[in-house]
Amino acid sequence: MAEIPEKIASAASGGKPLPFAQFMALALDCPVCGYYEKEGDSIGRHGDFYTSVSVGPLFGQLLAAQFAAWLEAPPLAASPPEAPLHLVEAGAHRALLARDILSWLQHHRPKLFSRLEYWIVEPSARKRTWQEGALAAFQGRVRWASHVGQAADGGLRGVLFANELLDAMPVHRFGWDASRRVWFEWGVTLQDDRLVWARMAPSFDPAPEAPPELLGVLPDGFILERCPAAEAWWRGAATVLQTGSRLLTFDYGGREEDFWRPERPFGTLRAFRRHRQQPDLLSNPGRQDLTADVNFSRIEAAGLAAGVTTETFSTQQGFLTRIAGRIWEGQLAFEPWTTEHTRQFQTLTHPEHLGRAFRVLLQRRET
Ligand SMILES: C[S@@+](CC[C@H](N)C(=O)[O-])C[C@H]1O[C@@H](n2cnc3c(N)ncnc32)[C@H](O)[C@@H]1O
Structure with a gap:
């Protein structure tokens, strides 16, 4: 836990994962612990x-x-x-x-x-x-x-x-689930005092305009940022x-x-x-x-x-x-x-x- 600022640890330890965009906003620009x-x-x-x-x-x-x-x-x-x-x-x-x-x-x-x-x-x-x-x-x-x-x-x-x-x-980081043909979102969660990736429901549809033929050939886990x-x-x-x-x-x-x-x-x-x-x-x-x-x-x-x-x-x-x-x-x-x-x-x-x-x-x- 010593490596993770308190603000980020507490935001990532709620019941639901923290969307990566919120993690990134805290990690870069939080007045207390932000990189910048x-x-x-x-x-x-x-x-x-x-x-x-x-x-x-x-x-x-x-x-x-x-x-x-x-x-x-x-x-x-x-x-x-x-x-x-x-x-x-x-x-x-x-x-x-x-x-x-x-x-x-x-x-x-x-x-x-x-x-x-x-x-x-x-x-x-x-x-x-x-x-x-x-x-x-x-x-x-x-x-x-x-x-x-x-x-x-x-x-x-x-x-x-x-x-x-x-x-x-801050960007939202989406992943493609090829078997279900849906997007999920990558979030961040605290597990055993470490920050780890967690799948979560997407905050929004990252590509409503994407042609179905393109989605049909997209590899499982393909990442798209918005x-x-x-x-x-x-x-x-x-x-x-x-x-x-x-x-x-x-x-x-x-x-x-x-x-x-x-x-x-x-x-x-x-x-x-x-x-x-x-x-x-x-x-x-x-x-x-x-x-x-x-x-x-x-x-x-x-x-x-x-x-x-x-x-x-x-x-x-x-x-x-x-x-x-x-x-x-x-x-x-x-x-x-x-x-x-x-x-x-x-x-x-x-x-x-x-x-x-x-x-x-x-x-x-x-x-
Ligand atoms: C990569 S640095 C910029 C580098 C600098 N312009 C240079 O050329 O060396 C990004 C800066 O933008 C700031 N920033 C992020 N979001 C901002 C916003 N909404 N309004 C103003 N500054 C912001 C960051 O905190 C950081 O200071």
Whole structure:
């Protein structure tokens, strides 16, 4: 029992199994025992995994240059000069990306910077304190909201973005019972002081639209993950966008068909600790990262249902290369390009590093 935080042990020791999604939410974001609440670095060389931000400031600098171009173009540029323009970031964690973006804009676009409100959507009080410390130099320019509907006072003119937010949201994990041709859900229960998997009735039908021919050949135990939390988050985010504003995310993931590939019968959930994938999703709760691929078909559909249109769905390589291409052709103002920029750019875009696994979805409110 010593290995399992009290909160998780008690949630998993009720009469019924705890749906994996609830276990994951507690293991990652519980204010008492959550992985993302622990003081030490979880991201970067001394942590458990890298993000594009750990590569260096270039990721934030390229985004800042692109954001500036969007904010300085119509229709946003046509808004009255006294009206603020917004950059809203969710999942900012230690606010390193915010720092890179704000520093770049302050130095390279001072006029735009002076009318900018940078909002961070952060439900956690502890992380907000970390972020306030990291952004002390930008006091007065940064504001916080605990949920997306509160950001930019509910009317966002600008860009709402996140790097690896959706792939950290809690997923439901379903299994296929081939003999009965039904889905069950994987839950978690406490047995002899250990967390173990338990089958339970599904919280919802994960694939009402799946063709019967496909279900007919699905192997017994095939795993399918669904993340209603990410879809609801995206829908809510799309709702606060004013005309001409954009919604952007960078995450691991793929299209709906990628989740049905026969070579991936065990789903996409993974645990990481000290840069190594861990064999057991249930061990060390609160001390290892848990992440699952984002289903971009479903995220995109959530945005479309909320009235935004898709501008881009691409790899990180494609997205960042288009920004850099405009810089190299002189269409987008940037500082002189150095060998250090090239080094970081290669890591961010090389298919064997971060370039192919990360996908980018960009949607926009037209009217
Ligand atoms: C993988 S980390 C993000 C990494 C960071 N953006 C970077 O680029 O280095 C995911 C972060 O999102 C936070 N998070 C999870 N759900 C959230 C939500 N609904 N709103 C805001 N942040 C959330 C997590 O607690 C964690 O701090």
